[in-house]
Amino acid sequence: MSQKIFAPWDDPNEKPLIRFENVTKKFGDFTAIDDLTLNIYEKEFFALLGPSGCGKTTMMRMLAGFENPTSGKMELSGKNIAGIPPNKRAVNMMFQSYALFPHLSVWENIAFGLKRGDMDKRAIAARVEEMLKLTRLSKFAGRKPHQISGGQRQRVALARSLAKAPKLLLLDEPLGALDKKLRQDTQFELMDIQEGTGTTFVIVTHDQEEAMTVASRVAVMDEGRIIQVATPDGIYEAPNSVYVADFIGDVNIIEGIAKPAGEGTYRLNWAENEMPFVATSDVPFSDGQTAHLAIRPEKILITPDKPEDANNAVRGSVLDIAYLGNLSTYYVQLAGGQIIKAQTANTRRLSRRSITWEDKVWVSWSATAGVLLAQ
Amino acid sequence: MERHGRRFAGAMNMRRFFLIAVPYGWLLALFLVPFFIVFKISLSDLALAIPPYQPTMKDGIGQMLSAFDFENFVFLTTDDLYWKAYLSSLKIALISTVLALLVGYPMAYAMARAPEEWRPTLMMLVILPFWTSFLIRVYAWVGILSNEGFLNQFLLWTGIIDAPLTIMNTTTAVYIGIVYTYLPFMILPIYAALDRLDESLIEAAEDLGCSRTKAFWLVTIPLSRNGIIAGCFLVFIPALGEFVIPSLLGGSGTLMIGKVLFEEFFNNRDWPVASAVAVILLLILIVPIILFQRNQQRQAESET
Numbered sequence: 001m002s003q004k005i006f007a008p009w010d011d012p013n014e015k016p017l018i019r020f021e022n023v024t025k026k027f028g029d030f031t032a033i034d035d036l037t038l039n040i041y042e043k044e045f046f047a048l049l050g051p052s053g054c055g056k057t058t059m060m061r062m063l064a065g066f067e068n069p070t071s072g073k074m075e076l077s078g079k080n081i082a083g084i085p086p087n088k089r090a091v092n093m094m095f096q097s098y099a100l101f102p103h104l105s106v107w108e109n110i111a112f113g114l115k116r117g118d119m120d121k122r123a124i125a126a127r128v129e130e131m132l133k134l135t136r137l138s139k140f141a142g143r144k145p146h147q148i149s150g151g152q153r154q155r156v157a158l159a160r161s162l163a164k165a166p167k168l169l170l171l172d173e174p175l176g177a178l179d180k181k182l183r184q185d186t187q188f189e190l191m192d193i194q195e196g197t198g199t200t201f202v203i204v205t206h207d208q209e210e211a212m213t214v215a216s217r218v219a220v221m222d223e224g225r226i227i228q229v230a231t232p233d234g235i236y237e238a239p240n241s242v243y244v245a246d247f248i249g250d251v252n253i254i255e256g257i258a259k260p261a262g263e264g265t266y267r268l269n270w271a272e273n274e275m276p277f278v279a280t281s282d283v284p285f286s287d288g289q290t291a292h293l294a295i296r297p298e299k300i301l302i303t304p305d306k307p308e309d310a311n312n313a314v315r316g317s318v319l320d321i322a323y324l325g326n327l328s329t330y331y332v333q334l335a336g337g338q339i340i341k342a343q344t345a346n347t348r349r350l351s352r353r354s355i356t357w358e359d360k361v362w363v364s365w366s367a368t369a370g371v372l373l374a375q
Numbered sequence: 376m377e378r379h380g381r382r383f384a385g386a387m388n389m390r391r392f393f394l395i396a397v398p399y400g401w402l403l404a405l406f407l408v409p410f411f412i413v414f415k416i417s418l419s420d421l422a423l424a425i426p427p428y429q430p431t432m433k434d435g436i437g438q439m440l441s442a443f444d445f446e447n448f449v450f451l452t453t454d455d456l457y458w459k460a461y462l463s464s465l466k467i468a469l470i471s472t473v474l475a476l477l478v479g480y481p482m483a484y485a486m487a488r489a490p491e492e493w494r495p496t497l498m499m500l501v502i503l504p505f506w507t508s509f510l511i512r513v514y515a516w517v518g519i520l521s522n523e524g525f526l527n528q529f530l531l532w533t534g535i536i537d538a539p540l541t542i543m544n545t546t547t548a549v550y551i552g553i554v555y556t557y558l559p560f561m562i563l564p565i566y567a568a569l570d571r572l573d574e575s576l577i578e579a580a581e582d583l584g585c586s587r588t589k590a591f592w593l594v595t596i597p598l599s600r601n602g603i604i605a606g607c608f609l610v611f612i613p614a615l616g617e618f619v620i621p622s623l624l625g626g627s628g629t630l631m632i633g634k635v636l637f638e639e640f641f642n643n644r645d646w647p648v649a650s651a652v653a654v655i656l657l658l659i660l661i662v663p664i665i666l667f668q669r670n671q672q673r674q675a676e677s678e679t
Contacts, residue, residue: 064582086581099579103597112593116584164583 006216007231008041015078017042017168017200018063023072025058025224032058033069034224045194045201047215049208049247055224056204060170063202064093077167087116092166096173098157100145106156107132107141113164131159134193151182158190162197171203175210187213208248212236220244236296242373245294250329252300252340254293258285258372266372268293271336278311281372295370297343302330302355303362310364316340318359330355332363410657417650418443428646447651456635457652461659463630467546467621468614471553475610476603478554479561483602484595486562487569498566501559513552513623520548520624544626552620553610560609568602569595601674608667616656632656 008014016039025033032055040046048056061067062074065086074082081089092113100109110131114124132138135155140148145156154174161169174190175183191214194201205211211218212232219229220243228240239245242253254277256270266285267276270293277293285291306313316332319339323346330342340363355361419442422429430442451457486497504512519525520542527539542548572595580590596603618633625631632652639649 064578066578066581085586086578087584087586091582093579093582095575095579097573097575099573099575101576101579101594101598103600112580113583116589160583 019075021073047211049211050221054221090167092161093170135159258291297341299369300342302342311367313364464632483565548624557610561606564605565602568599
């Protein structure tokens, strides 16, 4: 069974829905967005991820029309949208605070945008009912926003922003106000709705788990620049920089000097009097170049005895164990003082664990487990 | 144990009674008792005595009660001065309220939209006039509006007019006075409502297809409704019984019930008729006061 993989960004014939071309946005002396170029394709669920103040909200507000770029070009379906006010764009936004109109009922909130067009009353009513059904709010149509729960308010905000069937829906930290359990359920609901309606979603979030769960592609931002754009697994398994590797998930970074050792293989001299690590890399490194080996804790094996066939193995002692229930993270201190994090799934009960504090152990991993990064 | 509990409950009841009794006692002493005194006088007849009416308590309760009648109220209906004064007061109060709203709303809006660090200063400027006596401020308007006043001198100097405008001693001057005096009462509740307004609601309205003007009418106005209503009542209620402004700035053509009341009391020394005028004025005012209270209550409920 072969299913066509959704990856319009790999198809050079595909026209992007949104094009940012060298867009810069300045607030006085402060540069919020710095020379940004980016394509977002139709039906994508695109996540902008970054720490607060990285410019992700500014980018979203430019798409909505609340801010205009200082320089550069912004296109929506091939048309330049810089300078077009928010009410004239086929773009709707779901606000972080939801921004529901407190004086209007749930029904009237959802109908608000529809009434601004030239739709007749019956068509509006039908569309509102459809939205209420989609977001499972039919029972609450007559209530005011302050009479419903936080999760229901979130759904009203979503229904209201989807009602006009926008080409592009912007979601500003849409799940930020919900508790963890509800947030996880809502993430899948959002994905279902996105797939069902075929709308392009751009979501702003600082929660990497949320971005990884919902998005078709993730853009990691920092200080007004996009550091990397890739699919969630691409971002996680093949980060392009130490910043991205460190920002997404947990990672061990080992700095050393690279030395080519045959096709795509390098030796990393990371400490004196230690065996160099072997790692593969698609990106070439020159002899003597500084490199960082980024390796995820779950890809590191921890054993009491030296494994026979591992490419890389190094001895250390267990400094600390973080027990997370499903997982345990071991902090192993090497002879040189470096700390390596190794993670194992707790498939056994805690009482039968074979490794404990102060134990001498071996940590090992294969040559392909990590990524070599220049910076 | 149970007895102790009961005694404790008793103490609680005493406290609750006390807490409720104080405001009611206050209301009784300072509102209801004076009102009944005025009402009693309104049922009496004019007399050349001190106090200038009869019967009084000295005649004995029974005698006093049997001498009461509604003669003064009947008299109010026979002379068209009174109902004309009531109507004219209502009209002036109503127009002044609308004018104060038209002037006050943009000011409150500008205050709410001003940069955060300016707002305390702007608020201060609105409240500042209260630091001077109300009477002095109204007198100051005489100096501005009279034929040789600052306004006319300025307009003559600029050449916009070549003969002084007659504003002083007209109804226009009364409107100016009332709007000036009660403007802060209009601005403050509207400002309070606008200040609480979440900016993202306006952005949401624009995002959903409203122009800026449309968003103002569909979101800003409805959400400041309670402030508008409160402000209108706070201007309308005192303006209706206003006496100082029409008597200082208005002319003989400005008929207001507050002025009639004053003249009955102090010029004609007809306390019974003046009291009857006051009782009717109060009855007219009760309607907007109740509506105002209901608005405040609804606002408090919607915020919980």
